[in-house]
Amino acid sequence: xxxxxxxxxxxxxxxxxxxxxxxxxxxxxxxxxxxxxxxxxxxxxxxxxxxxxxxxxxxxxxxxxxxxxxxxxxxxxxxxxxxxxxxxxxxxxxxxxxxxxxxxxxxxxxxxxxxxxxxxxxxxxxxxxxxxxxxxxxxxxxxxxxxxxxxxxxxxxxxxxxxxxxxxxxxxxxxxxxxxxxxxxxxxxxxxxxxxxxxxxxxxxxxxxxxxxxxxxxxxxxxxxxxxxxxxxxxxxxxxxxxxxxxxxxxxxxxxxxxxxxxxxxxxxxxxxxxxxxxxxxxxxxxxxxxxxxxxx
Amino acid sequence: xxxxxxxxxxxxxxxxxxxxxxxxxxxxxxxxxxxxxxxxxxxxxxxxxxxxxxxxxxxxxxxxxxxxxxxxxxxxxxxxxxxxxxxxxxxxxxxxxxxxxxxxxxxxxxxxxxxxxxxxxxxxxxxxxxxxxxxxxxxxxxxxxxxxxxxxxxxxxxxxxxxxxxxxxxxxxxxxxxxxxxxxxxxxxxxxxxxxxxxxxxxxxxxxxxxxxxxxxxxxxxxxxxxxxxxxxxxxxxxxxxxxxxxxxxxxxxxxxxxxxxxxxxxxxxxxxxxxxxxxxxxxxxxxxxxxxxxxxxxxxxxxxxxxxxxxxxxxxxxxxxxxxxxxxxxxxxxxxxxxxxx
Numbered sequence: 001x002x003x004x005x006x007x008x009x010x011x012x013x014x015x016x017x018x019x020x021x022x023x024x025x026x027x028x029x030x031x032x033x034x035x036x037x038x039x040x041x042x043x044x045x046x047x048x049x050x051x052x053x054x055x056x057x058x059x060x061x062x063x064x065x066x067x068x069x070x071x072x073x074x075x076x077x078x079x080x081x082x083x084x085x086x087x088x089x090x091x092x093x094x095x096x097x098x099x100x101x102x103x104x105x106x107x108x109x110x111x112x113x114x115x116x117x118x119x120x121x122x123x124x125x126x127x128x129x130x131x132x133x134x135x136x137x138x139x140x141x142x143x144x145x146x147x148x149x150x151x152x153x154x155x156x157x158x159x160x161x162x163x164x165x166x167x168x169x170x171x172x173x174x175x176x177x178x179x180x181x182x183x184x185x186x187x188x189x190x191x192x193x194x195x196x197x198x199x200x201x202x203x204x205x206x207x208x209x210x211x212x213x214x215x216x217x218x219x220x221x222x223x224x225x226x227x228x229x230x231x232x233x234x235x236x237x238x239x240x241x242x243x244x245x246x247x248x249x250x251x252x253x254x255x256x257x258x259x260x261x262x263x264x265x266x267x268x269x270x271x272x273x274x275x276x277x278x279x280x281x282x283x284x285x286x287x288x289x290x291x292x293x294x295x296x297x
Numbered sequence: 298x299x300x301x302x303x304x305x306x307x308x309x310x311x312x313x314x315x316x317x318x319x320x321x322x323x324x325x326x327x328x329x330x331x332x333x334x335x336x337x338x339x340x341x342x343x344x345x346x347x348x349x350x351x352x353x354x355x356x357x358x359x360x361x362x363x364x365x366x367x368x369x370x371x372x373x374x375x376x377x378x379x380x381x382x383x384x385x386x387x388x389x390x391x392x393x394x395x396x397x398x399x400x401x402x403x404x405x406x407x408x409x410x411x412x413x414x415x416x417x418x419x420x421x422x423x424x425x426x427x428x429x430x431x432x433x434x435x436x437x438x439x440x441x442x443x444x445x446x447x448x449x450x451x452x453x454x455x456x457x458x459x460x461x462x463x464x465x466x467x468x469x470x471x472x473x474x475x476x477x478x479x480x481x482x483x484x485x486x487x488x489x490x491x492x493x494x495x496x497x498x499x500x501x502x503x504x505x506x507x508x509x510x511x512x513x514x515x516x517x518x519x520x521x522x523x524x525x526x527x528x529x530x531x532x533x534x535x536x537x538x539x540x541x542x543x544x545x546x547x548x549x550x551x552x553x554x555x556x557x558x559x560x561x562x563x564x565x566x567x568x569x570x571x572x573x574x575x576x577x578x579x580x581x582x583x584x585x586x587x588x589x590x591x592x593x594x595x596x597x598x599x600x601x602x603x604x605x606x607x608x609x610x611x612x613x614x615x616x617x618x619x620x621x622x623x624x625x626x627x628x629x630x631x632x633x634x635x636x637x638x639x640x
Contacts, residue, residue, distance in 0.1 A: 270444035
């Protein structure tokens with residue numbers, strides 16, 4: 001930045017501003033962000049928008065087609081399912097449930113993972129190496145297998161499947177935090193702080209952590225998409241959320257029974273999951289390339 | 298180099314030890330009698346209980362119980378399945394090859410699709426080809442596998458009737474079980490109409506393999522693309538251009554190999570996704586593999602089966618991961634120890 005400037009004041013955007021400017025360049029990423037915001041608003045105010053209760057059954061309106069079909073009505077915009085429950089309300093509640101739980105899980109996994117990863121990254125010696133190697137191999141065990149074991153020990157249920165998914169997400173965070181801390185600790189600015197007499201805890205919180213947030217956000221979006229897919233997969237296999245609850249995977253497996261007569265009952269929940277995961281991934285991709293490119297300017 | 302092999306072997310042994318310890322402790326963690334969870338036999342009388350206590354050394358300390366458990370594991374006595382009453386070792390050896398077969402074909406197909414497309418996208422970086430391939434791949438790995446599988450069933454078997462709905466091979470063919478890999482079994486067997494049997498088995502395979510491939514090939518495409526983008530601006534590529542090599546020569550002789558090297562260890566980390574997807578797909582298509590078997594076990598609360606199945610699957614995955622890691626180190630000794638995923 002040692003260029004000659006005629007003007008007294010020059011504007012240097014903050015790193016965050018830089019990232020946003022770079023992120024805005026990609027229209028698709030911004031579109032993804034809009035979609036994600038829409039879903040997050042659904043999580044916050046979903047029950048206020050939903051026209052019906054997601055669990056109320058209506059025997060007079062079984063398997064009503066969506067409004068755009070010839071036999072559909074405007075009363076049930078997306079039609080009803082085999083028990084006469086309004087699909088739109090169920091979808092809204094389902095998005096709320098799936099995305100809300102995933103957000104919560106990612107947050108918990110991030111807190112635990114970063115704490116353990118920081119300890120593993122700052123420590124040296126045989127103990128840390130054994131811990132690291134074990135973690136790397138635990139990371140190789142499929143999520144579904146962890147979920148099966150936990151469900152077998154604790155029994156079927158949404159909360160138990162949440163434990164399983166959190167356990168499956170944590171190793172990834174530990175791994176990335178550890179590698180990041182290892183690399184940063186070698187750098188000069190950390191050495192300078194250490195020469196000033198900063199303790200290890202101080203080093204981590206004041207020197208390393210502020211530089212780690214971006215990595216964490218990107219990692220968090222990846223974990224979020226995995227969490228959404230896993231929760232709905234476990235719901236679909238009826239290991240997670242159970243039948244009447246409006247979880248997207250559960251809705252999909254319920255719709256399976258009437259799939260031939262009403263294809264929309266599996267098309268709608270499935271595409272809701274798809275669009276949700278897609279928007280998360282698009283935003284994550286946009287963020288990643290924004291972070292990669294912002295240093296160029 | 299010898300040091301690396303020893304280290305990896307060490308890691309493998311330690312991990313397998315921990316896994317076996319965990320699977321032993323599952324007998325205590327699962328609800329019910331630990332003795333039943335280990336043996337899978339329903340205890341009918343006091344004498345029967347005495348026999349089982351003697352067999353699993355349940356009157357001695359936990360450490361001795363564990364050593365006895367390991368001994369029995371190596372003898373091939375993994376206990377009985379509670380739902381079918383058959384030895385677990387035989388059941389797992391029947392269903393595991395089916396899963397390996399499914400995952401292998403899916404991985405091979407993903408490599409065949411993902412790597413060339415990844416090269417194409419990486420070489421055309423910031424061009425229309427790159428953007429469209431990237432868009433397709435983002436969609437590819439955002440699709441929920443179970444939904445994709447259902448849509449394929451709806452379209453290809455129910456609407457169009459092109460492909461069979463579920464299973465591994467039509468019941469008309471009586472293929473004896475030798476290796477567990479269906480195509481190999483058909484070739485080894487002496488049934489009539491081998492060609493029709495193979496065609497039938499392939500038809501059963503199309504949809505399960507495709508639904509796994511969609512996700513895996515999307516991931517491989519992105520890994521390859523990123524690797525090509527990082528390799529192409531490097532000094533030795535520029536030097537090759539300076540020597541007057543054409544684009545094709547530069548890429549074939551220098552770019553391709555160097556961009557493939559960092560992908561191999563990353564593939565090991567993707568094996569988790571591959572296996573999870575394979576297990577889900579097995580349930581949907583009733584493919585008689587370990588995933589379908591484990592899910593059935595949990596529906597029937599067959600705890601011995603879950604304990605043994607968990608040990609088998611995780612041991613397999615860990616073995617795979619460690620050997621891929623070692624292989625990557627062997628072909629590329631300069632590789633940094635801390636290679637991590639970038640997509």
